Amino acid sequence: xxxxxxxxxxxxxxxxxxxxxxxxxxxxxxxxxxxxxxxxxxxxxxxxxxxxxxxxxxxxxxxxxxxxxxxxxxxxxxxxxxxxxxxxxxxxxxxxxxxxxxxxxxxxxxxxxxxxxxxxxxxxxxxxxxxxxxxxxxxxxxxxxxxxxxxxxxxxxxxxxxxxxxxxxxxxxxxxxxxxxxxxxxxxxxxxxxxxxxxxxxxxxxxxxxxxxxxxxxxxxxxxxxxxxxxxxxxxxxxxxxxxxxxxxxxxxxxxxxxxxxxxxxxxxxxxxxxxxxxxxxxxxxxxxxxxxxxxxxxxxxxxxxxx
Ligand code: ADP
Numbered sequence: 001x002x003x004x005x006x007x008x009x010x011x012x013x014x015x016x017x018x019x020x021x022x023x024x025x026x027x028x029x030x031x032x033x034x035x036x037x038x039x040x041x042x043x044x045x046x047x048x049x050x051x052x053x054x055x056x057x058x059x060x061x062x063x064x065x066x067x068x069x070x071x072x073x074x075x076x077x078x079x080x081x082x083x084x085x086x087x088x089x090x091x092x093x094x095x096x097x098x099x100x101x102x103x104x105x106x107x108x109x110x111x112x113x114x115x116x117x118x119x120x121x122x123x124x125x126x127x128x129x130x131x132x133x134x135x136x137x138x139x140x141x142x143x144x145x146x147x148x149x150x151x152x153x154x155x156x157x158x159x160x161x162x163x164x165x166x167x168x169x170x171x172x173x174x175x176x177x178x179x180x181x182x183x184x185x186x187x188x189x190x191x192x193x194x195x196x197x198x199x200x201x202x203x204x205x206x207x208x209x210x211x212x213x214x215x216x217x218x219x220x221x222x223x224x225x226x227x228x229x230x231x232x233x234x235x236x237x238x239x240x241x242x243x244x245x246x247x248x249x250x251x252x253x254x255x256x257x258x259x260x261x262x263x264x265x266x267x268x269x270x271x272x273x274x275x276x277x278x279x280x281x282x283x284x285x286x287x288x289x290x291x292x293x294x295x296x297x298x299x300x301x302x303x304x305x306x307x308x
Contacts, residue, residue: 041266047071
């Protein structure tokens, strides 16, 4: 098992540095996940299932995906749309605020622009990952085509992985988010939620309450993240509580969950146990939160797969 498709949006990132200067980069939850997966597990074949444009930003995104070792064969290109973008402002206290331009981004049209080649290249994936953000950006009329695709992949033996990553402002109403999430829970083999997702949407506060809520779905493996608190994993009748070593000087928690997910999935695809995978994923997230921004420079992120 070593091919994974990750469905979502990569955006053009601008962050204010100082004196009105802006630094440019790219980012997005699913892209961040793919990058960390590939950095720690270079032998896993990982590619984004997304849509970009034919513009210069899209060209540099595709180059950056290549530079991170991602497989670009699952990407389609829109003739008239360009990638979404966001601006990160950091105030004097270090508090970050985000402004987005993504309503009309190419990535939203990934289902409408799907090509035969892309569908063919999806046929042999072992794992398919998507998040609540991937769902939120799809036009409502494309959700059924998306769930049909996921159902088809699942029946062909592909493992379906979902991280709810709930962002209230991306949904018209909480009810719409719940409906899409519950369809995703039905299809998921592996779920990677944060306690916060359930707190906001279902008013569930603890790993135990979430476990009880999910009992009505037949999800094979659930890994519940909770910041520096322990990670709760449920596999069949087994529950594992894995302690996290808190980081003392957190710089920026952006991408903590994404890096955790990427490394966890790479580890599971590579045959590591749940406990080994959580420990390695937590090490990755602990590095990421000690740097500013979602993607740590390559030379500073030296975590690698432990020798067998
Ligand atoms: P999300 O980004 O989805 O909100 P969490 O905040 O739950 O994700 O964090 C994901 C993972 O990042 C945690 O399971 C943990 O491994 C790691 N992590 C987050 N905050 C800390 C912290 N303060 N100290 C150490 N590890 C942390």
